[in-house]
Amino acid sequence: MSEHSSGVGQRGPSHRWTEFGVAVFCILFGAITIIGSVKAGSGWGPEGPKAGFFPFYIGVIIVLASVVNCIEILMQSDDGQLFADWGQLRQVMCVVIPTTIYTLSIPYLGIYLASVILIALFMKWLGKYPWTKAAAVALGTPFAIYLFFEKWFLIPLPKGPLEDLLGL
Amino acid sequence: MEEIVNLFHGFATVLQPFNIMVMVIGILLGVIIGVLPGLGGANGVAILLPLTFSMTPTSAIIMLSCIYWGALFGGAITSVLFNIPGEPWSVATTFDGHPMAQKGKAGEALTAAFTSSFVGALFAVIMITLVAPLVAKFALQFGPAEKFAVFFIAFCSFIGMGKEPPFKTIVAMMIGFALASVGLDSVTGQLRMTFGFTHLLSGFDFLIAVIGLFGIGEILLTMEEGLNFRGKAAKINARVVWETWKELPRYWATSLRSCFIGVWMGISPAGATPASFMSYGIAKRMSKSGKNFGKGEIEGVVAPETAAHAAGTAALLPMLSLGVPGSPTAAVLLGGLLIWGLQPGPLLFVEQKEFVWGLIASMYLGNFVGLIIVLTCVPLFAAILRIPFSIIAPVILVLCAIGAYTVHNNTFDVVMMMVFGVVGYVMKKCNYPMAPLVLAIVLGDKAEEAFRQSLLGSQGSLGVFFSNGLVGTIMMLGLIALFWPLISNGWTWLQSRTPKAAM
Numbered sequence: 001m002s003e004h005s006s007g008v009g010q011r012g013p014s015h016r017w018t019e020f021g022v023a024v025f026c027i028l029f030g031a032i033t034i035i036g037s038v039k040a041g042s043g044w045g046p047e048g049p050k051a052g053f054f055p056f057y058i059g060v061i062i063v064l065a066s067v068v069n070c071i072e073i074l075m076q077s078d079d080g081q082l083f084a085d086w087g088q089l090r091q092v093m094c095v096v097i098p099t100t101i102y103t104l105s106i107p108y109l110g111i112y113l114a115s116v117i118l119i120a121l122f123m124k125w126l127g128k129y130p131w132t133k134a135a136a137v138a139l140g141t142p143f144a145i146y147l148f149f150e151k152w153f154l155i156p157l158p159k160g161p162l163e164d165l166l167g168l
Numbered sequence: 169m170e171e172i173v174n175l176f177h178g179f180a181t182v183l184q185p186f187n188i189m190v191m192v193i194g195i196l197l198g199v200i201i202g203v204l205p206g207l208g209g210a211n212g213v214a215i216l217l218p219l220t221f222s223m224t225p226t227s228a229i230i231m232l233s234c235i236y237w238g239a240l241f242g243g244a245i246t247s248v249l250f251n252i253p254g255e256p257w258s259v260a261t262t263f264d265g266h267p268m269a270q271k272g273k274a275g276e277a278l279t280a281a282f283t284s285s286f287v288g289a290l291f292a293v294i295m296i297t298l299v300a301p302l303v304a305k306f307a308l309q310f311g312p313a314e315k316f317a318v319f320f321i322a323f324c325s326f327i328g329m330g331k332e333p334p335f336k337t338i339v340a341m342m343i344g345f346a347l348a349s350v351g352l353d354s355v356t357g358q359l360r361m362t363f364g365f366t367h368l369l370s371g372f373d374f375l376i377a378v379i380g381l382f383g384i385g386e387i388l389l390t391m392e393e394g395l396n397f398r399g400k401a402a403k404i405n406a407r408v409v410w411e412t413w414k415e416l417p418r419y420w421a422t423s424l425r426s427c428f429i430g431v432w433m434g435i436s437p438a439g440a441t442p443a444s445f446m447s448y449g450i451a452k453r454m455s456k457s458g459k460n461f462g463k464g465e466i467e468g469v470v471a472p473e474t475a476a477h478a479a480g481t482a483a484l485l486p487m488l489s490l491g492v493p494g495s496p497t498a499a500v501l502l503g504g505l506l507i508w509g510l511q512p513g514p515l516l517f518v519e520q521k522e523f524v525w526g527l528i529a530s531m532y533l534g535n536f537v538g539l540i541i542v543l544t545c546v547p548l549f550a551a552i553l554r555i556p557f558s559i560i561a562p563v564i565l566v567l568c569a570i571g572a573y574t575v576h577n578n579t580f581d582v583v584m585m586m587v588f589g590v591v592g593y594v595m596k597k598c599n600y601p602m603a604p605l606v607l608a609i610v611l612g613d614k615a616e617e618a619f620r621q622s623l624l625g626s627q628g629s630l631g632v633f634f635s636n637g638l639v640g641t642i643m644m645l646g647l648i649a650l651f652w653p654l655i656s657n658g659w660t661w662l663q664s665r666t667p668k669a670a671m
Contacts, residue, residue: 036361127558
């Protein structure tokens with residue numbers, strides 16, 4: 001299921017340059033790892049290798065391997081392949097943006113209310129379902145989760161003002 | 169003989185009513201996970217891991233391993249009925265399974281797939297019963313250098329034998345190691361790479377990474393396409409099952425060969441996906457009806473399913489006996505064991521006998537129960553796939569968030585899950601493999617500890633990794649695995665030159 005490709009002829013960000021960007025991001029990640037390890041001590045102390053000894057070399061390998069990836073990308077000719085066309089990216093963003101808002105709202109709303117809103121809007125907005133159907137799934141799922149996690153397996157989930165109001 | 173006695177003790181543990189119930193629930197959940205788009209074995213086990221926190225370790229691992237068996241079975245349902253491989257290892261099953269379904273033989277294809285899966289898994293479990301204790305006894309002689317060498321061979325296999333570009337595999341794996349080293353250093357007790365963020369004090373939990381990379385990442389990939397399922401109806405009745413079972417013994421040679429391929433690939437740890445493809449390829453080449461493969465040949469279903477299950481099950485052998493998982497799902501199970509304070513590896517067989525043999529016994533029973541459940545419930549599971557993605561997707565997202573939260577009861581982890589999800593989506597699209605990244609997060613601490621202890625003993629000399637025959641041999645095997653593409657290309661080049669030179 002993970003094999004997805006975007007055809008030539010459509011519009012969107014280039015696969016080659018996105019791949020290059022990811023490789024550059026990995027170089028930055030490697031550099032941050034090296035800096036963090038040097039701060040923690042990357043050499044040899046009286047008790048043997050210091051805390052940053054192992055991650056220091058990990059960081060170096062990330063940088064070197066990513067540089068090789070960058071060179072490989074630059075040496076290949078551009079076949080015009082897209083990372084994804086704009087329509088596909090819009091679809092992806094339709095999930096990324098609401099889910100990000102959902103994850104950020106959990107500490108304030110609690111997981112149940114946030115989940116009701118996410119499922120209802122997702123079904124109404126993307127699935128074009130009537131409110132009645134969306135409400136049934138949106139209320140039914142958190143209720144089942146509540147029974148399953150909190151009542152059956154005694155695992156507390158984050159609650160917000162609504163749960164406080166209901167005394168849950 | 170001692171193993172057989174221990175195994176019977178294991179059966180006594182598993183056959184308690186609560187454990188049987190947990191087993192059935194686990195298989196049902198696993199099949200649903202295998203059937204649902206956007207979920208996989210590793211992710212499903214990770215999301216449902218918190219459910220087991222209130223259980224005893226034995227019951228918990230029975231449930232999780234049964235989710236694993238169920239997910240392995242579930243992949244075949246989507247492959248045959250919908251031509252959608254629910255899991256990567258089910259891709260080869262679509263080649264002949266779906267054409268069979270199109271010819272109106274969905275029942276036969278599914279019966280062959282499930283039975284072959286059962287045979288493959290059973291063969292691998294017998295191997296685990298006989299071999300794992302011996303490997304564990306042998307591994308008791310291991311010092312830190314030997315332990316690191318075992319980790320080394322596992323990681324080198326991913327680089328040299330994976331299908332992704334080796335330098336991308338290296339980067340993904342090293343990112344996993346770097347993430348594993350964030351937080352408290354287990355050797356010196358010093359904080360490292362937290363850069364002043366208090367949220368990073370406890371480091372990155374592998375479960376958060378798994379849920380984000382696999383769960384959210386897969387949903388984002390699926391959202392690109394927009395799924396419209398059009399599946400074939402499937403009815404399995406006793407007559408179809410019996411007729412198919414009567415036909416299957418004709419393919420005993422294919423089945424046995426696939427069992428060996430699967431077990432080898434599971435232990436190595438190349439995994440279930442290459443095992444299924446290799447088994448299908450060899451069966452196609454060696455079968456009398458090889459030219460009919462791809463048109464709906466039952467042997468084309470038997471070969472990949474047997475090998476995939478044998479590999480998936482055999483991946484637990486190195487996890488139990490050496491503490492090195494052979495697959496991402498085995499890595500998640502290993503993480504689960506660590507959460508319960510159990511240390512996978514050779515000592516597990518000595519210190520936690522009841523647990524180990526309970527798990528091995530549950531593998532026998534779990535696969536048997538799984539076979540019965542999938543044979544009887546196929547129409548029900550097929551119906552799940554008819555639920556539109558716009559309903560399933562937000563429910564999966566909510567389950568992912570709950571799974572991430574319950575690891576440490578921390579909402580910051582839910583945000584991190586989302587970050588991992590987006591990173592996973594981009595990296596997957598750029599052909600970076602996620603399995604080595606997750607394995608490195610799980611094993612990073614242990615590999616580093618073994619590496620540093622080895623160096624401490626040798627005063628910093630890397631010669632410690634070649635200081636005796638055992639560690640030297642394991643390291644050499646690791647290097648061969650690492651440079652395998654170069655070695656095999658060189659061999660092919662030499663062979664192609666020899667006749668020319670002779671002329």
